[in-house]
Amino acid sequence: MHKEEFLAQLRRGLSGLPQDDAEERLTFYSEMIDDRMEEGCSEEEAVRGMGPVEELVSHSIEETPLTKLVKERIAPKKKLSAWEIVCLVLGAPVWLSLLVAVLGVVVALYVSLWAVLISLWAVFASVVGGALGAVVAGGLFALRGNGLTGTAMLGAGIACAGLAILAFFGCKVATKGTLWLTKKMEFWIKTCFVKKEGVA
8 A cells, every 4th residue: 555545544534533633643644654664665565564544543533532522523613593593492402301311321320330340349348357357356266265266257257358359359350341341432432423523
């Protein structure tokens, strides 16, 4: 693939990004190709070294802040006419309530996800507290001459410590999964704005 073809494909992929961001990235990749060619690579090798266009577009979308994409998308491209303003105002009870309901459901699901994660860490902390308490209580029972009860408490403390170790690894995996899901959700939302902007 030649440089111009590569940049044309990249321009199409980045068409949904804010104009200044897209131009900045196109300039960056163009200069990278030029630098590789100055180092002795052929044009095709220099372009091939950039990687697939789809990956570059995905990377660019990930790096663009969501707020910037939303701001670019909702900024009016032209002045609204009087009848458009009237339609927006008259339709507001319907579209605004639907928008609030959808946002409410999405936020509730997201908060519930984090609430479950916080609950898992609270369970882990409780099991650690139970393990420490049982070991201390077992030692106190043993010192007071209650060896059988002290041994039982010590055994319960060791069992709780084992459960705490398992709970820690489970909580760690759940946290990583939640963060991964959050990142994927953000990327999906960004691509929705980019696709809409590219089609418009």
